[in-house]
Structures are given as C-alpha cells and as structure tokens.
Amino acid sequence: MKLNDERLIKIVPSDRQVMLQMTEFYAFFHFTVNTFTGTEWGYGTESPEIFNPDQMDAYQWVQAVKAAGMKGAILTCKHHDGFCLWPSKYTKHSVKYSPYENGKGDIVKEVANACKKAGLKFGIYLSPWDRNQKTYGQGKPYDDYFVSQLIELLTGYGDIFSVWFDGACGEGPNGKKQVYDWQRYYDTVRKYMPNACISVSGPDVRWCGNEAGDTRTSEWSVVPAALSFPERVAAFSQHSDDPSFRQRIISSTEEDLGSRERLAQEQHGIWYPAEVDVSIRPGWFYHPEEDDKVRSLENLMDIYEKSVGGNATLLLNIPPMPKGLLHKEDVKRLKELGLEIQKRYGRNLAEQSEIVVKGVNEWMAVHGIQTDDYDTYYHGNGPKAEFKISWNSPQKISAVILKENILKSQRIEAFEILSINHGKLKKIYQGTTVGYKKIARFPQIETDTLVIQIVDSRIEPTLSFIGIYEL
Known part of the structure; x- marks a missing residue:
C-alpha cells in the first residue's frame, strides 16, 4: 500500500526524538591528538606523548556554549585516529598513556561533569573507523573491540543524550575495509542508554547532507524509510580529508525528501528528522591560522534561523586549543550569538x-x-x-x-x-x-x-x- 495522507499522519516521533528536537541547539567539541599535530584526520600512529592540554578547563568550554543558548554538548571521545580521551582498558592509544595528569586524566569525565554542573546534556561521538586498531578490517574481532569501548562510554559517564556515529570507513592494516555491524552497535546503545538518540549513521536522526551549514527550504521529518540505511549514509560521507567537502551544499536532486508527492510512491515512511552539523571555523579541529576566520555573528544567526528555525537541530562545533581552552574569539562570538538570539526572540x-x-x-x-x-x-x-x-x-x-x-x-x-x-x-x-x-x-x-x-x-x-x- 502506497503512503497517503492518512498513513503519513500516523508516523510520529519516539520520545527520544522529541527530546532531541526540543534540545534544538547543541555543541560539538572536536579534540584529540589532531589538535596537537595540526591535522584534521589523524593516522593512528601519533604518540600519546604529544597529548598534554596543560590548561584544560572543560567548565570554560561548557560555560561558553551555554552563553550561546546551547542545551547540550557532544565530545569526540575517539576520532578516526583511534586515540581515546578516556582511559580505555582496551588500548594503549589513550589519555592514560599521555603526560596529561601523569596518565590519570579523563577528558570524557571532565566534560561530562562540567555539562552536568552547568545543566547541559552530554553526548558522545565514537568513530567507527579506528586507524590505530590492528583488528580493523577483520570483522567480528574489531566489532568486539568497538562495542567494548562503546560500553565503557555508555556505562561510565552518567546520562547520555546523543550517541553520534559517522560513516567514515577506510582500509585496515590488512588492506580490507571493516563491514560495520550497525545493528549490534544500535542494540548496545539501546541496552545501556535507551533514551539516547543515535545520530547520523543511526535510526533516530539523519544528516542534513553537508557540513557547510546549508539547509533545505522544506525540511521534512517524515521521509522514506530507506533513508535510515547506514550504508547509504556511509556512501555519502567524507572518505578523505578533503576541505572542499566541508563547503558542499545540497543539490536540487536531494531537495525534496518528504512532500506528499515525493512519498506517494513509497510504501514505508519513518520519522527521521534532520541535524545540521557545522563548525564555527573552516576546520573541525583547532588551527591557529584560522583564528581570524571565525564565522561572523550574521552568518551564525542565518544558520541558526534556517536550521533550528527550519525543522532541524543545529550541532555547532567549537574546537578547543592544545592548551585545553576555547579561543577567546570563539568565546566572544558565542556570547554575541546568545545575546542576539535572546534579543530577537526573547519577547513574544x-x-x-x-x-x-x-x-x-x-x-x-x-x-x-x-x-x-x-x-x-x-x-x-x-x-x-x-x-x-x-x-x-x-x-x-x-x-x-x-x-x-x-x-x-x-x-x-x-x-x-x-x-x-x-x-x-x-x-x-x-x-x-x-x-x-x-x-x-x-x-x-x-x-x-x-x-x-x-x-x-x-x-x-x-x-x-x-x-x-x-x-
């Protein structure tokens, strides 16, 4: 049976999807060994010795994004380089083997605690691609490793509102790509953190289609069920460190995802709202040469009004510096943004x-x-x-x-x-x-x-x- 109006209005969000849409605007913190090497994508060969944010202040991060009106924050607990910001017992490529706090530090705990203290929600990003792990590309052995780390994060840091997976997938040491066991990953999240949204390469929230802050004129939450297939997301995701990808905008062929005309030939629809992810700077990790390239207040307001005000959520990345602080220009802009949002929309x-x-x-x-x-x-x-x-x-x-x-x-x-x-x-x-x-x-x-x-x-x-x- 094809989808018609009567069937379409029976498609409604889950409680966790409602929660995320009501969160509206939240932060991304990209922080790892890349912050110290000046790269966007690490290789997994970096020495943990380079990781030492000697002025680390997670509360400064959280206060800055709270000033912008954000209601949560997601931390890159492990990026493609495989370096863990928590002392994972499954690898030596982690903060435990770094000079930070003499190997006794835990960045994930610091950020989670700062969020809790400030009344913000806390979320985790865990890259499925791990360029340091030797079992990557071997199937189940790597899935076992990945799930073990996922469980560490889901059970050690309090409530988590978002588990963010991207579709990055490269070759392992044996020259083979890992075929991710997505359903196992999802089942693990549902078991240990049932109220968390699984985002982007996941069943709860879909990627808007670019990393440039571009949005659709008509954004639908009711879309064809096939859009949730993680392999499809992975196919359109970034597969190399190509800066041009971050400026990609939506093509006209992708513009209409959910009008009744678009869905008339579909048999199955789902509630699958969009998230717009974009960085406050050209890169996702901190680079000093970008200190004068922080997005303008006007540009950020335009992105906010078109995303949060366009039936999507907004995930804005603010990259900490190597010393463990947000740059003063980013902090200043976030404060300006919060004041401008309140000025425009504080009085109804x-x-x-x-x-x-x-x-x-x-x-x-x-x-x-x-x-x-x-x-x-x-x-x-x-x-x-x-x-x-x-x-x-x-x-x-x-x-x-x-x-x-x-x-x-x-x-x-x-x-x-x-x-x-x-x-x-x-x-x-x-x-x-x-x-x-x-x-x-x-x-x-x-x-x-x-x-x-x-x-x-x-x-x-x-x-x-x-x-x-x-x-």
Missing part, C-alpha cells in the same frame, strides 16, 4: 494579543498557543485554517515562529502570513513546511492585525505555538 508579541481562528460561521478564540508546549494546541477540522492576531495599537513585526504539535506528526504543507492595512490584505511571507519549529523572517512591517493561513496540510493541521517578534 503574541502574548499581548488576541488570537482567533476562523470557524464555519464566525471567528473563535484560540487559547494556549501563545505558550510553547504540547499541553494545549489547535487541531483543525479540515486541511486549511486561518488565524488572526490583533493588537490595540500597531506593532513592528519582523518574524513569526510557528510550531506544529509533532506528537501528532508533521502535517502542514503550505502556509502564508499576511498583514491587514487599511482593510486590505498584503502577503508578507509564503512558506511550506513547519514541523517542530519554523522561523519566518521578513522585512519589518507595522500593523495591528496579522493573518496566518494554513493553505494545505495532511488531513487536519495542528498548531501548538505562535510567536511574533520585532527584531
């Missing part, structure tokens, strides 16, 4: 307004959609709906935030925002998907009445939140 003009929805014969008051939760929400009677927001005096408006109740799936296919001036309607914004959150930006207008029209949706639309802002 809809809270001082009356919101009504057009019924069959009259306008009816809508209650609860000025509050950002799923306890109260609007549920329509047909595929269209029209809301009117009014004030006693004209308001300056530059943005509208809309949120569906994703517990009821993603339904809205098209919407419009209009203003009323001197009794005439004027269209100021036209959009497609809404999903978890849509930030609609437009040139500032001044009006005492705003109209939001849902012009197409799957069966009946839902709307859990309306926010209106002067930027």
Whole structure:
C-alpha cells in the first residue's frame, strides 16, 4: 500500500526524538591528538606523548556554549585516529598513556561533569573507523573491540543524550575495509542508554547532507524509510580529508525528501528528522591560522534561523586549543550569538494579543498557543485554517515562529502570513513546511492585525505555538 495522507499522519516521533528536537541547539567539541599535530584526520600512529592540554578547563568550554543558548554538548571521545580521551582498558592509544595528569586524566569525565554542573546534556561521538586498531578490517574481532569501548562510554559517564556515529570507513592494516555491524552497535546503545538518540549513521536522526551549514527550504521529518540505511549514509560521507567537502551544499536532486508527492510512491515512511552539523571555523579541529576566520555573528544567526528555525537541530562545533581552552574569539562570538538570539526572540508579541481562528460561521478564540508546549494546541477540522492576531495599537513585526504539535506528526504543507492595512490584505511571507519549529523572517512591517493561513496540510493541521517578534 502506497503512503497517503492518512498513513503519513500516523508516523510520529519516539520520545527520544522529541527530546532531541526540543534540545534544538547543541555543541560539538572536536579534540584529540589532531589538535596537537595540526591535522584534521589523524593516522593512528601519533604518540600519546604529544597529548598534554596543560590548561584544560572543560567548565570554560561548557560555560561558553551555554552563553550561546546551547542545551547540550557532544565530545569526540575517539576520532578516526583511534586515540581515546578516556582511559580505555582496551588500548594503549589513550589519555592514560599521555603526560596529561601523569596518565590519570579523563577528558570524557571532565566534560561530562562540567555539562552536568552547568545543566547541559552530554553526548558522545565514537568513530567507527579506528586507524590505530590492528583488528580493523577483520570483522567480528574489531566489532568486539568497538562495542567494548562503546560500553565503557555508555556505562561510565552518567546520562547520555546523543550517541553520534559517522560513516567514515577506510582500509585496515590488512588492506580490507571493516563491514560495520550497525545493528549490534544500535542494540548496545539501546541496552545501556535507551533514551539516547543515535545520530547520523543511526535510526533516530539523519544528516542534513553537508557540513557547510546549508539547509533545505522544506525540511521534512517524515521521509522514506530507506533513508535510515547506514550504508547509504556511509556512501555519502567524507572518505578523505578533503576541505572542499566541508563547503558542499545540497543539490536540487536531494531537495525534496518528504512532500506528499515525493512519498506517494513509497510504501514505508519513518520519522527521521534532520541535524545540521557545522563548525564555527573552516576546520573541525583547532588551527591557529584560522583564528581570524571565525564565522561572523550574521552568518551564525542565518544558520541558526534556517536550521533550528527550519525543522532541524543545529550541532555547532567549537574546537578547543592544545592548551585545553576555547579561543577567546570563539568565546566572544558565542556570547554575541546568545545575546542576539535572546534579543530577537526573547519577547513574544503574541502574548499581548488576541488570537482567533476562523470557524464555519464566525471567528473563535484560540487559547494556549501563545505558550510553547504540547499541553494545549489547535487541531483543525479540515486541511486549511486561518488565524488572526490583533493588537490595540500597531506593532513592528519582523518574524513569526510557528510550531506544529509533532506528537501528532508533521502535517502542514503550505502556509502564508499576511498583514491587514487599511482593510486590505498584503502577503508578507509564503512558506511550506513547519514541523517542530519554523522561523519566518521578513522585512519589518507595522500593523495591528496579522493573518496566518494554513493553505494545505495532511488531513487536519495542528498548531501548538505562535510567536511574533520585532527584531
């Protein structure tokens, strides 16, 4: 049976997927021996002796990303070089054999504890590709090794909100590539940390398709089931240290993943939301020559509004320096970002307004959609709906935030925002998907009445939140 509207709205997120979408914006910390060698991809031959962040301050990292409004952080516990930031008992290629804290240090513990102290969620990145491990490419022996390290991380560092796998896969010492036992990896996460999302090469969250911060105009969470196959993700992942890959943008052939027209020929769909991962600098690891290449506030705000405000989550990488601190320019920019987000979206003009929805014969008051939760929400009677927001005096408006109740799936296919001036309607914004959150930006207008029209949706639309802002 092909997917139709009635089947599509039955596809809803798991509790862990809702948790991640509500986290919205979180940090990536890329830190390993690469930080000391100046490379992006290590070779696995680096001596642990080079790893010695003598001013290590995980709390400085966490306070900096918290200032930006982030709600969590993911640490590269082991990158492709195989160097472990925790004292793994399964390898000598780890912090245990480094000068840091005389071999008694544990970077994973420090970051996990700093996150907990600051009230942020903590996540782990564990590269499936290990260029140091001799069993890589031998099948089960390597899977045993990888799962053993995964269990160490899942059982030793408290709650974990995200387990991040990429699809990197190279040749082992025997010239063979490892065929990853993905299902075994997933089962291990589910056993030891059942509430954690398994991201990118995993069943819970999909990669947006690039590392440049580029986003789709219409981002769907309900997509063809085949998109979750980890081999497919691996096929499109980066296979060499090629800087041009980080600037790749989405091609038009990948633009539509979930419209009803796209899904009409599919038999199986899944809830599989997108994550946008991007670095604050050109590289993912720290390089001093990039100190003057930190992304501008304007660029970061644009990425934030198009990702978090485009039905995706945003994973922003901030690479620590060899001394174990974030650079002052990165810290400064993160603070600016947090202040700008609060400045733009801290005051909801809809809270001082009356919101009504057009019924069959009259306008009816809508209650609860000025509050950002799923306890109260609007549920329509047909595929269209029209809301009117009014004030006693004209308001300056530059943005509208809309949120569906994703517990009821993603339904809205098209919407419009209009203003009323001197009794005439004027269209100021036209959009497609809404999903978890849509930030609609437009040139500032001044009006005492705003109209939001849902012009197409799957069966009946839902709307859990309306926010209106002067930027």
